[in-house]
Amino acid sequence: MKFKLYIFLFLLSSTVFAQSKPVETSIDTTKNKIGAEFKLTLKTVVSSKSKVVFPKLKNIGPLEVIESYPIDTVKKNDTYELIKKYGLTQFDSGKYTIPSIKILIDKKPYLTDSIRVEVANVKVDTLQQKMYDIKDITTIDSGFGNWWKYVLALLLLIGIGVFVYWFVKKRQQKKIEEEIYKTPIEKATSLLNNLEKKELWQKGEVKEYYSELTDIARNYIEEAIQIPAMESTTSELIQGIRTASTKKKMTLTPETVENLERVLRQADLVKFAKSKPLDFEITEDRNKIQKVILTLDNAIPTEIPTEEDEILNEAQRQKQIKLQLKKQRNKRITIAIGSVISLIVATTLFFIATKGFTAVKDTILMKATKGLLEGEWVKSEYGNPGILIETPKVLKRMDAQKVLPKETMALIKEMQLFAYGSMLENFYITVSTSKFKNPVELDLAKTLEGSLKVIEAQGGQNIIVKQEDFQTNEGVQGLKGYGTMTIINPVDKTSAKAYYEILLFKQDQGLQQITILHEEGDKYANDIATRILNSVELRKAGN
Known part of the structure; x- marks a missing residue:
């Protein structure tokens, strides 16, 4: 009887300990190939007033941290679930232990669980595969955002102008006195x-x-x-x-x-x-x-010149010398400026011939959407259940209550909203995930109508709606709404024509939505929208 009682108390204490553990530790896989990513996930549930500090690490034990993902916050009633992910890798095969990590919750340390992982060799068949030399390092052009390139180009043009000025001046070094x-x-x-x-x-x-x-x-x-x-x-x-x-x-x-x-x-x-x-x-x-x-x-x-005549003649001669010097200086400046302008015109014409007038014009005028398209993109996961999407800028968390009507918010149990830009800017994108309080059978077509009403309340008018089925690369089915509208600026009452695309997906009692809006006819914005929509991946509820 005593032995059975000890076993019972041991199991009970283990269960209580497991339930009260403040930090949950998990990993997406325990076996991976050399150089592949292990995604370590740490979760903790705290009150709204708690302060949680996750460490900034370059290595976790024998594994290298290749990426420290942003903390994802999920509100659950009066508590917050904080999710922190680390991308780990190892370039030597073998079995390794990911050690415990110290997390500070309200300045109190807590340790995560250690996890055993295995890194396997990648088999290479040298008899069947051709061997190639290692390629040189290739730099990636980050596009319009590299402001230093424009500064360098400006300095180069100034340098050319200075060189031409100096060269012409050197050619004019014949003494002016000889010409007077x-x-x-x-x-x-x-x-x-x-x-x-x-x-x-x-x-x-x-x-x-x-x-x-x-x-x-x-x-x-x-x-x-x-x-x-x-x-x-x-x-x-x-x-x-x-x-x-x-x-x-x-x-x-x-x-x-x-x-x-x-x-x-x-x-x-x-x-x-x-x-x-x-x-x-x-x-x-x-x-x-x-x-x-x-x-x-x-x-x-x-006539024999008097001393006064000689003085006047010399003064006149000096005056002519100064006038000649001024003319030659103005000529040098004109030639230098003309050379720089000719170079700019020639370069512009060359790029127009090779890339087209519109591309050159947009580069010179620094069109915002061209910079977004050619800049460094970010791939992140937003909301719960998550939407994995690639965007030109990181989306910022927004307060849904300030965007949606009160009657809509009354039906929603939990909503996470992320956005970049606004309806009045060159490019606007929102990503949202929602869970409803009561069981509902979602009709995506009616949900699309509701989304357009929200847009209409924010200044959209004359909305033309088209819809069609949409499927992600992973085969998830959804609905796509698209068309044009007129955006009214509430300040100066001016209007602009815009094009929009809305993706809607439903699963269980949840809704996942992506909205993209930009100026109609902007080819760079069209390319951005296409790239974003092609990158969409959806997480299933509970994963």
């Missing part, structure tokens, strides 16, 4: 020499050669004799020289004036009548112009 001549004859002689160095007529550019040649002569006459030579016709210019020679008492032979007139008329024929002089004629015309300029310079009466 003290006398008109000095300037004319220098320009004639430079003209010969260009070898224009030898390259077939006869018209350009005569244009520069006559401009040099006209400029000299205008500066030295002070008659409007640049704006005058050939006849007016010749008459102006004859008049000026009389007034200024210049000694000019008829031959000098005739030679100048002959070259000017030859230039007119070349420029306007497409005349083509012979090589020796071009050489003679150049020599005539040079001789005319020297003759005119010698014929002008010389």
